[in-house]
Amino acid sequence: MMTPAALNGFGSLISFILSISALRDWAKLLIIGSFFETCRRLLATLWSSTIDSFFLTASFEDYDDSYKWMMIWLSKQPSWKNVRNVNISTSERYLGHAPRSEEELDPSGKPKVSYLPAVSGSYTLWYKYTWMRITRISEPIPGWGPNNRDSLTISILARNHDILNTILQDAKKAYQDAQGSSITIYVSDSTNCWRELATRRKRPLDSIILDPGIRELIVDDAEDFLASKRWYAERGIPFRRGYLLYGAPGSGKTSLIHSIAGELELDVYIISLSRSGLDDTGLSELISDLPERCIALMEDIDAALHNSLSREDPPTPPNKTAEPIPIPSPGLPTHTTSRVSLSGLLNALDGIGAQEGRILFATTNKYSSLDPALCRPGRMDLHVEFKLASRHQADELFRRFYLPSSPKTPVDDDQEPNSNPAQSHPNGSTHDGGSSNLIDLGIPENTVDSPLPSPPACSEKYERVAPTYIGMRHRGHAPKLSSEQLSALAAQFASAIPEREVSMAALQGYLMSRKSRPLEAAREVSAWLQRELATKKAESETKS
Structure with missing residues (x-):
């Protein structure tokens, strides 16, 4: 309990402080400033609450599939073409991966551009009589160099989630339609994402x-x-x-x-x-x-x-010394395994x-x-x-390889529509024109596989040297085969294949080298097999 003397001393101190006019002015400013700051914060909170009651805000991060949904959906909005500040893109990442229609291609056959939200910009548009504002932001990822993380924020003038659900459903459908006949492949990055x-x-x-x-x-x-x-x-x-x-x-x-x-x-x-x-x-x-x-x-x-899985490195032969492990030079980046x-x-x-x-x-x-x-x-x-290929697989592969092309496959410009169908093909096949069971490989028959073109004329002091290459050229035209001919060739091809001796990949590579010459493929497979098996045997002896 304070004594009367102490109270008098405290009162005297207060009186002294209040007698200083500068301090009184500062106190008034502090009170007035606090009052206005409190009012400002109350008004800001009230305004934010009022806006939130009328607007619905949704955010989409680029690592989530919904971000791709929205980007594809936005690129397909007609009203988006009237936006004044956009990113132009021909990338398929946000344009979908389905086969493009002719309307989506320019006369040269290349995809047209699409409009995407520019980074660090806000845009407004109407969708189904609903006003919305769209903002796209790109922020650097701390500690990961130039990598950025994008996000998309959409504010919708709505009181409930109905319009947002509608937009998400439409965006997902647009994404699925854009995907069409494709699948997406994902890999992990250095951040394990x-x-x-x-x-x-x-x-x-x-x-x-x-x-x-x-x-x-x-x-x-x-x-x-x-x-x-x-x-x-x-x-x-x-x-x-x-x-x-x-x-x-x-x-x-x-x-x-x-x-x-x-x-x-x-x-x-x-x-x-x-x-x-x-x-x-x-x-x-x-x-x-x-x-x-x-x-x-x-x-x-x-x-x-x-x-870890007991697949040990092969032992070093006694007549060979182990190769020294290279030591990285100072200052060069090292890669951990x-x-x-x-x-x-x-x-x-x-x-x-x-x-x-x-x-x-x-x-x-x-x-x-x-x-x-x-x-x-x-x-x-x-x-x-x-297992390695069986004769059944070889037969099916041959039939699959020389099936008729799709009706939508474009025909080469040099095809002669009025060529005589009842002609002997250079590779030895004959076919009777007008037969309904002919299999057309979609390639003109009147052009044969020609040798490499001669080098252009040059000065006689230079020697003409034909180019040297290994493998079969991706060129040539196939004959028309009837179903019976195709079955006979497939049986001939399969009968030459030993059971479980070669892989399907090797057979496919062989047929690829003769993609337009089914008769040669069936006739020359035995010789090819001898070379293939001899090569495998030599490699096996070398390893042993």
Whole structure:
């Protein structure tokens, strides 16, 4: 309790302070300033609340698929062409990847430009009688050099989410229509984030020629898995499926995966275990960030983890010394190799953080070198062997190769429409004009595969030397074959192929070199096989 003397002293101090006119003026300014600042903040909050009650704001980041939806949707809006500040682009990244119609191409056959929101700009447009403002921002990623992260913000004059849901549905449909007959390929970057690499056209399933039943086995199993999410949930089983495709190189493993991705309309995420700088933690992050419906692809898994998967380096011959390991020079950048271990891979595949709903495909050419823990059910549920080509596959490949072209395939300008169909072709085939069962390969028949053109005239002091090359030129025109002729040639071709001696890739390469000469392809395959098998034998003896 303060004494009367203390109270008198405190009162005297206050009186002294108030007697100073400058301090009184400062106190008045402080009070007035605080009052106006409080009012300003209240008004700003009130204004923001009022605006928020009438506007709906949505943000889209470039690492999310919805960002691509909106960019494609905006590029297709008619009102967007009236915007005064835009980015011009012919890139397919935001324009879709479906085959372009003639209206979307200029007279030279190149794609037309499209309008996209310029960075750091705001634009207004009307959509279905609704006003909206669009802002696109690009910000650098700290610590990652020149990389930027884009975002798109849309403010809509609306009280509820109905118009936003409509826009999202329209944008998604526009994206799906733009994708058309394509699938998207993703790879991981140095920050362990998924980035779009490219788009590829869907490959028809019937273009993959395998032993009977293999294609149907994998496709039916994958379709049944994708439709069984509820069944897995009711039984508490992780909703994951793994396929291990093993066998000889060039037997169609990767081609089948490409075709299945198109058939099931799934994007492909390539997991490169040998990527520089990738470790167990980064691998777990990548797999946990996979979307629910996708294909995760690990190619040549035996080679990617040769140390962990018991694929040892070949011993150094006694008459040779080991090559010294190069030492990087000071000041030059060094690249760290992958540090993924087998245990890290196993935990990433079926650990607690592993994504569910994805389909994993792994390929290998050396099945026996894989660790049993990697191949067990739950990680690799279905193991399918791909063998070298059979006679059945050779027959089907030949028929597929020389099928008639699509009616929409453009015909060369030098085709003569009134040429006599009942003529003997230079390669020895004859065909009767007017037959309804003729197979037209879509290539003019009146032009034969000619030798290389002679070099242009030059001074006699220079020697004329014909160019030297290896392989068959991508030129020539095929005859018209009837169905019976094609069947006979396919049978002749297949009968010359030994069972399980050459790969389908080798047969396809052989037919590619004779893509317009089916008679030669069937007649010369035996000689080609002798050379091919002799080369393989020599390579095998060299390795041993």
